[in-house]
């Protein structure tokens with residue numbers, strides 16, 4: 001089946017002003033914004049109910065200058081946030097999009113909170129790498145499942161139609177590049193054609209498409225994919241067939257701390273609170289504090305593609321705010337011992353190398369020193385028994401490359417003009433992380449899904465009118 005077809009002689013089963021493909025955070029924020037602006041959006045979703053990678057995430061959204069930050073005395077502003085994004089992305093991110101998301105994130109959080117009742121607060125007991133202020137906003141359970149469920153409830157309360165078990169397959173295109181509608185395959189195999197005046201692609205990236213991963217991100221070709229399997233790269237395939245600009249297809253969000261074999265995310269708070277990793281030889285291998293995304297490939301390069309994350313009871317108390325961490329404890333993924341030799345024994349790592357590495361790292365903490373990889377350690381990060389270890393591997397979370405958009409989320413053609421009525425947001429569009437895994441600043445995923453989703457919904461209303 002061709003991803004794109006001309007519209008000649010095509011009859012439509014229905015016509016809507018705004019059609020949104022995908023009911024993750026991007027699609028639902030687009031729908032809420034479009035409805036608020038007075039339009040009737042229709043969301044189609046391949047799954048039986050909205051979930052996406054959004055439901056698998058920790059649901060944390062970075063935002064600067066919010067009232068939640070002010071209430072906790074955290075000084076921050078969008079310019080500072082934008083500078084942090086570009087520093088991590090090595091200035092490779094599109095400046096206009098960075099400005100749009102950095103400025104839009106605070107209003108987005110307050111909009112979701114005030115208008116739709118999402119009870120956000122700001123995490124203020126640890127910070128993520130690369131953020132110069134505490135700006136991660138999360139819901140009480142710190143889960144993406146809570147985020148997607150609350151967004152879906154908000155959509156239902158706003159009378160937004162979400163059609164489940166509808167996979168968009170083919171875009172129907174006018175000769176001038178205008179998208180006339182979409183051919184959809186229903187769960188029962190029947191086909192229908194839905195016409196639209198504006199189309200928003202919110203169907204995330206290509207993490208669930210092994211062929212595209214092999215082609216664009218070979219270093220992750222054999223890695224565990226931890227995102228939603230239904231994200232099969234449709235936006236990229238449609239864009240390619242339409243002659244749209246695609247960028248940074250080798251960029252991705254990885255994570256260097258997924259408990260194995262349990263497959264449970266271990267929050268990076270463990271590292272930021274003074275935890276560190278060793279390989280199965282009991283040795284450290286890099287500066288873990290640069291970020292969890294680039295750490296995925298580092299861990300996969302170690303013997304057997306695994307590492308051990310090490311921490312103590314103080315760190316575990318901070319990590320316990322995450323339901324995933326509590327799950328990891330309940331499932332026995334976390335090993336606890338009263339002494340370092342006992343921990344080495346439980347981990348089956350060489351005692352001498354491990355105890356030497358542990359002692360050297362703890363000594364650096366005492367004197368606020370810098371390790372051989374350039375990581376700065378601090379006295380307040382020193383460990384006290386009981387000690388913990390969890391065996392982890394590196395995983396691919398989601399892709400960061402995609403359709404190039406302008407600051408109104410309109411998809412760009414190869415000649416830098418824009419398609420008249422085609423929008424993209426979230427993982428369907430190129431992210432703000434530059435060209436590599438290392439450019440991913442924590443929260444870039446939901447940042448571009450929610451803020452650009454909202455913006456795409458607002459802009460689509462203008463075009464649909």
Ligand SMILES: Cc1cc2nc3c(=O)[nH]c(=O)nc-3n(C[C@H](O)[C@H](O)[C@H](O)COP(=O)(O)OP(=O)(O)OC[C@H]3O[C@@H](n4cnc5c(N)ncnc54)[C@H](O)[C@@H]3O)c2cc1C
Nearest residue numbers: 022024025026046052053054057058168426427443445446
């Ligand atoms: C384990 C994990 C933890 C994460 N934690 C965080 C975090 O704390 N903070 C953060 O910012 N980011 C995080 N991320 C990244 C974040 O989850 C994603 O960036 C974000 O959810 C993307 O939202 P989206 O709406 O673009 O895509 P999704 O939420 O994946 O939604 C896309 C939807 O489109 C549907 N779809 C796809 N193709 C079609 C089609 N052809 N027709 C119809 N429907 C289709 C899919 O079924 C899916 O429901 C995490 C990711 C993972 C995997």
